[in-house]
Amino acid sequence: MAPRTAPARQNLPQESDSFIGRERDLGDLLRLLAADRVVTLCGVGGVGKTRLALRVAAHATAAFRDGVWLAEMAGVSTPHEIAARVAAAVGVTEETGRPLAETLRDALRTRRVLLILDDCTRAAADVAELGAALTGACPEVTLLITAGAPLGLPGEAVWHVPPLALPGEEGDPREAEAVRLFLDRARAADPDFSADPESVASATRICRLLDGVPLALELVAAWLRRMPVRRAEALLAEALHPSGAPPPGPREEPSHMRRAEPPRPREAEPARPAPRARLLRAALEQSHALLGEEERVLLRRLSVFADWTLESAERVCPDPALPEDAVLDLVSSLAERSLIALTREFQGRVRYRLPGVVRAFAAERLAAAGEEEAVRLRHRDHMLRITEEMGASSVAGRLMPWAERFAQWLLASVEYDDIRAALHWTAGRRDTEEGLRFCAALRPYWGTGYHFTEGMGWTERFLAMPGGSAAVRARASVSAAELSWARGDLDSARHHGRTALSLAEEVGDEPAEAAALNILALAALRSGTAEEAAGRLERTLALARRTGDLWNEAIALSTQGALAARHGDFAEADALYNAALMILRGMDHRWGVGVSLLGQATAAERQNDIAVADRCYRESLDIQRDIGAAPELARCLFGVGRVAHAFGATSQAYDYLAEGLLLSQSTGQRAGVAVGLASIARVAAGAGEVRGGCILAGAAAALRERAEPGRAPRPLAVKGEELGIDSETLSSLLREGRRLPVDEAVALALRITETGRLPRQRQPERKGPRPTRRALTPREREIARLVARGMGNREISERLYITPATVARHVANINRKLGFHSRKQIAAWIAKASLSD
Known part of the structure; x- marks a missing residue:
């Protein structure tokens, strides 16, 4: 039986435009993947490694029963960050007290998956180490890697991605891959573009000038929005071969270009860029020259983002030289010029990114303009604002719709690559105050998202730096204490908890004081010192009630419930849990409700009160399915x-x-x-x-x-x-x-x-009244009829446009209402009641 919580079988992004050419490459690579467990696509930036890898992966889905999963390696800085990217892609959660790479290895040991590790050039050595560990321990894991050069993994098959094929001397040039791509993008740039013989001849010469490099072709095709193709050809020729400069040599086609070769030792980067890299650079520089001044300013400032929304761009990029109200039109213009790519939509907002080569080019321009520090400061401040809004809403005692709280948590998770980049930049500058503010605010995200190791690493790093106010040190120490407790390190939890308590008392930060007392009580409870836990909790309740701190009051009551249950006073435990739940429901804090219900259910099950345990487990189950x-x-x-x-x-x-x-x-x-x-x-x-x-x-x-x-x-x-x-x-x-x-x-x-x-x-006939149709809701009756047809949860979910998890909950409710224990009983009841279609 497949789990009802089974994830989708891939996380590949939707293609933003048509994929053209590469038919032979695609077929050869699919065969290569069937024979080799590590395949690396190499080539210069802009040659199409990522697009080809994603297309290969999409076609290979059927061969990998446990799915194909993309993990982007751009921007990673440490081995743990690499493991975290892969774990997030395949749905693996960090275990307490264990390196994530080991958990990942064990979780994938029996799974047949294809992992696409994209853009590994800068982190090649660390990616190679993790890749070797995974392929060595997991016999059915296959890696498809994109990088500038081979990584040197055992058994690595290397595929040098060629540019798109150019037209030959004979035949219709429009059949060549490079020309097909250029004409397609030309029509996208100018709907009135006509592929007449003269225009096709110009397009063919452009493709030869650019040696078939896909990104360069797309950049030049975008020029046609503002000029005819013949003008674009002339402009490109001048950019590539300024007056008096010799033309480049013939296109290189090494014999190994279209096949895999054995791994070879990595070589140092050449002093000069490869010829195709120079072609792409020339196309980029000319595209940049065609921009207006404000477009250039925005492009270089966008290089600080991993990806972004329009709102983020409007917060970070404007200054007196770039009005905020101009950003929308400028973003649209840069997208039309193929300098910006659309990635996805989240919370009703489109997210954008700069292609890797474009981002590197724009970052150079940002540094040359002397703006990097100012823009990165604004970027850091924007990420800090998002983080602190999430952190405050997660533990806010006031009434706030759960959807709003959860949306801010999800936003922080989507922005986390940019948040992490801001953390690295802040640590490099040794900005202790801002770094500690990040750590204090990220406490709920790191804790509930099971990012214990990374969170503890950042928090201890900034706490070890001099400086920072006592108030922010108190809140960051609370974060360190909670993460230590979650990791099972009680000595560290006590140390950081006591530090937090002392600092919070010193500066009069009562919420931080209450949070420190709560975590010290939890540490005492886990270590078996019940009297200490009880004393801490009494202090917490007195402080929280005096200051109106509903969140810490609810947490203290819930912990008191666990303490009462441990002493065997289940009636008192039930009353305390109910008091905590009343506060949390009043706040509409579903995560807090779900965790408290779990504690209450455990206590009820321990005393054999199965009715209460069933109610609490099932309500928490619904909450946890939604939260994930x-x-x-x-x-x-x-x-x-x-x-x-x-x-x-x-x-x-x-x-x-x-x-x-x-x-x-x-x-x-x-x-x-x-x-x-x-x-x-x-x-x-x-x-x-x-x-x-x-x-x-x-x-x-x-x-x-x-x-x-x-x-x-x-x-x-x-x-x-x-x-x-x-x-x-x-x-x-x-x-x-x-x-x-x-x-x-x-x-x-x-x-x-x-x-x-x-x-x-055969079970004896049930005594008592027969189940009736009225016992079920209309949706449950509909699902019961589909169950009677022999449909599984996945088929029903596709039929009714709901999730498989929702179907599973309905089936469980049907069984409970009708006193059944299986789908066969549902089907038999439907047939007897003549309800089937």
Whole structure:
């Protein structure tokens, strides 16, 4: 059974314009990918490496059952950033206390995926190190890399991307790849462009002048918006060969241009650019010369962005020399000239970027104009504003629509490449105050997004610098304390928490003081010092209530609930959780509600109050599906599954448990996999699958010890006396499970869940009133009819234009309302009720 939370099978961007030519390259590369696990596309900037790689990847999707995934390497500076880009592409989440590269390697060990690592030139050595680790440990991972030169990976097949083919001496020149591209872009620039013989002859000469380099052809074709093709040809010829300069030599066509060759040692960059690089440079310089002054100013200032919206450009680029109200028209003009590319739309705003070669050219112009520091300062201030707005809204105690809070969090995630660039620039200048402000504001993003290592690295880096006000140091220390706690480093959490508390008390920053007390209480609770935790929480509540700090009050109440549950006072725990939830619901803070519900559900399950546990797990499940936090979502799925089994709905329990297990495995969460194995072990043993359940219990215990070293061992999921087996047999099965590799344990668990969903015998007829059609909503009846037709969740989602996760929730609701445990029961009920179409 496929997980209901399965992601799409690719994240490739939509092509902004038509892809022309490369038919032979495309076929050869697809065959090469079938034979080699590392393929690197090399060539000068602008030759079309990225476009070709994306087109190859789009055609190769069917060959990779677990998808094709693009990770852009432009702008990365550290090995962790490289691993983070790849992890984000494939949906892997950082584990606490473990390098992300190791988590990534384990998560991909059994997946058949194609990873496109784009623009690796500047980070070649670090990308090669990660690539070698992945291909060495993951036998079905294939890498498609674009770079200026080979990376030197073991088994690397190198493909030198040629320019587009030029017309021969005979035949119709319009059939040549380069001319086809030029004519297509010429018609886009000037809808009245006519491909008459004279114009085609000029286009052919332009293609030969530019040696078929695609980006150069697109730049010159854009000139036709403002001049005839013959004028463009003359202008280009003068730019390439100023009066008296000799023409270039014949086009080089080395024999290895269209095939792969073995890896070769990397060589130093040549002192002079390659001939095709000079051609592209000349086309760029002439395009720049044709711009108006304001267009030139805007182009060079846009080079500080990784990508941007019009609003960001209007915040960062204007000054007295460039009016803000001119930016919109100037952006449109630069896009028409092929100097700006549209990437996607997000939150109703179009996002733009500069192609890599254009951005490098524009950055040179920015430095030459002496504007780099001023523009980067404005860029840094804009990123800091976005970050601080997100940070404030995440913990704001006032009522704010959840959609607004979440939208600001999502905006920060989309802008994160620019935020990271601003962090690097700020650290290089040793601007401690601004760096610490970033760290304090990014606390919610780093924490909820599981970016613990990167967040801790930045925070400790800026805290180690001299300077910075006590107030901002207090808030940044709170961030360090929370990230340390999330990573399981309690000593560091206490150190930074106490520092934050002392500084906050010194400057009178009461929200920071309350946050520091909360994190110190959590650290005390985890380390088993309950009295310290209780004292910290009492101080937090008194401070938060005096100052009207609803967020920290709710967090303290929720932590008090966990403390009461640990002491066995479940009634008090329930009351405290409900008090926290009342505050969080009043704030419309769905993330806070979801986390508190998880705590309440865990406490209720521990005292065997399965009705409350079911309600809390299911409500939190809906929230986590919307937010997309994989570890919390898996916890909900496991909880709903265990409670369903307690209700006697074993088939439904297996549905949820299998989904949670697959989600934890695919996102690299070993602790989650251990919980999933233990939960399935408990259900399997209780349902009569004693041997398999005991083996899974042993595998879960071993994995938990590796994933959470130093944590107190949890009780086994199964007990021999409850299963009717002797202790020696139980020990033998547990030892067998402990020796089982994780992937084999997961496969065994999934086989058990699949078998457990099959009907074993005819069930006795249910007593009481029959389920009625009125028990379901109209949408649920519609989905029930499609289930009766044998359609899966993916088919239903496509039919009704809703997500597979939404379909899964409806199916679960149908089962719960009608007392069913399987899709077959739904189908039988539909047939009996004569509701099928």
